[in-house]
Amino acid sequence: MPEIQKRRYWQMKAAVFLDRDGVINKEVRFLRKPEQFELLPGFCEGIKLLNEHGWVTVIITNQPVIARGEATPHDIEVMHEKMKRELRKCGAHMDAIYYCPHHPEKGFPGERVKYKINCNCRKPKIGLLEKASRELDIDLKKSFFIGDTTVDVQTGRNAGCKTVLVKTGYGGLDKKFDVTPDFVCENLLEAAKLIVEMNRKC
Numbered sequence: 434m435p436e437i438q439k440r441r442y443w444q445m446k447a448a449v450f451l452d453r454d455g456v457i458n459k460e461v462r463f464l465r466k467p468e469q470f471e472l473l474p475g476f477c478e479g480i481k482l483l484n485e486h487g488w489v490t491v492i493i494t495n496q497p498v499i500a501r502g503e504a505t506p507h508d509i510e511v512m513h514e515k516m517k518r519e520l521r522k523c524g525a526h527m528d529a530i531y532y533c534p535h536h537p538e539k540g541f542p543g544e545r546v547k548y549k550i551n552c553n554c555r556k557p558k559i560g561l562l563e564k565a566s567r568e569l570d571i572d573l574k575k576s577f578f579i580g581d582t583t584v585d586v587q588t589g590r591n592a593g594c595k596t597v598l599v600k601t602g603y604g605g606l607d608k609k610f611d612v613t614p615d616f617v618c619e620n621l622l623e624a625a626k627l628i629v630e631m632n633r634k635c
Contacts, residue, residue, distance in 0.1 A: 447575035453494035455581035455602015475622035481525035500536035502543030
């Protein structure tokens with residue numbers, strides 16, 4: 434392996450990837466309006482803990498409401514700005530947010546045709562994780578994926594991450610995939626504590 438590639442490989446970082454709805458904010462099926470966006474208790478504390486221990490924190494979320502014509506990219510950004518403001522209040526931050534605006538099924542009133550595609554970024558596909566890996570120098574195999582659905586667990590597994598299912602949101606009851614997470618925690622804060630503790634033991 435060339436020296437420059439070897440050096441970059443050893444510099445690659447571990448990340449905690451997080452689903453959004455049901456993990457960071459209350460689950461609202463097809464959340465459409467910024468006023469519906471309500472952060473879950475312990476979210477800021479969990480992200481701050483991960484920040485303090487050197488984990489890169491990245492949101493990976495499907496937002497099909499854009500393709501369905503039920504929300505705009507601006508609506509999504511307003512929600513994310515609200516989240517960032519709350520994080521700043523407690524001295525925490527999110528390193529990056531990636532979302533998929535696509536939805537392959539057609540026939541919705543007001544749908545946006547350009548987003549009605551079978552993309553490679555809609556979970557459980559791992560296009561967004563691969564993009565994050567390239568842009569942020571993340572080693573997926575050293576990373577974790579926290580989510581509230583079997584779709585999230587399957588996504589993490591597809592990417593080679595360790596997976597944590599939280600009991601908030603759907604709590605794994607979507608049953609879309611027959612998959613078992615590596616760990617189960619009550620919420621994001623407990624998941625963050627688990628990841629930090631596991632890293633201490635390594």
